[in-house]
Amino acid sequence: MSDAELLAVRDAGTPDIEGRSKRIWLLSGGLCVVEMIPSLRSFTYSRDELVEETGPLRLEFYDRAAARLAKGGVRTGFVRRLAPTVYLSEFHEAPPFEVVVKNRAVGSTLVKYPGLFPANSELPKPVVKFDYRIDPEDQPIGEDYLRALDLPVEEFRRIALAVNDTLISWLAPLEVWDFCIILGLDPQGEPVLISEVSPDCMRLRHPDGSSLDKDLFRHGASSEELVTAWQRLLDEIG
The missing domain is CATH 3.30.470.20 (ATP-grasp fold, B domain)
Known part of the structure; x- marks a missing residue:
């Protein structure tokens, strides 16, 4: 699927999974579309906020880090960035x-x-x-x-x-x-x-x-x- 088609999946309906920091839309073939929620939370310091600008910064860092980790022999689920806060990823169940x-x-x-x-x-x-x-x-x-x-x-x-x-x-x-x-x-x-x-x-x-x-x-x-x-x-x- 093209980037535009993948983003259309995100825009078409509610996510299949939503947590504090991400929304996930499941695709066929073991893939998913992930959108970052720009949330910041600290239990210890009782602080919980949304800061919109942090989402693109997090994904920019992750994009670069995933490339470095791949070169170092570490397999990540990251496939490619689709938008400033949206990326394509492999989907695997997250353990607790x-x-x-x-x-x-x-x-x-x-x-x-x-x-x-x-x-x-x-x-x-x-x-x-x-x-x-x-x-x-x-x-x-x-x-x-x-x-x-x-x-x-x-x-x-x-x-x-x-x-x-x-x-x-x-x-x-x-x-x-x-x-x-x-x-x-x-x-x-x-x-x-x-x-x-x-x-x-x-x-x-x-x-x-x-x-x-x-x-x-x-x-x-x-x-x-x-x-x-x-x-x-x-x-x-x-």
Whole structure:
């Protein structure tokens, strides 16, 4: 189907799936049309807003990231961009958990395990953890629960670390502090990175110490300040 035909699917009816950040229209052949919802949410800081300008910035970053990840041997569901906030993707069922990689002691590491590491300190090696996705706040889940569901935990871990290596190499000298991804399984049982990769789901720091991610929103920055920082991020990575 042409881009115009795919966008017509989006315009013709209600989405088959709608969450906090995306609307999805299912297609034949294991594909789907995805529209980003420009939502920003922080449970910890009780903040929930729509910022229209963030949608195109997220998708622009994801478009570039998907190309880099493909070169690094990581399979993503991303196919191509159709409009500023709309893209074509493979469709695979999303599991009720996400995979988190942490290079520094930030966020949930400090909240869940106070005193274990100094705040913002670099971890001796990247930490991979799994969080059960549930409202109002995701919760850590033991890996054996995932193994009990016959999920390829070690392969998920390998892919998460490969994503980490690719992002660190691509984004340097910006620092990747942490990120979260969602891995689905194709009909053959092979893992596919099905979530977006963008400043909405990671922590990035400029060499000057400034934040280039959703931490700005978490800590009270205005919509204008957030959009300016995310545009700066895209300008920095070229």
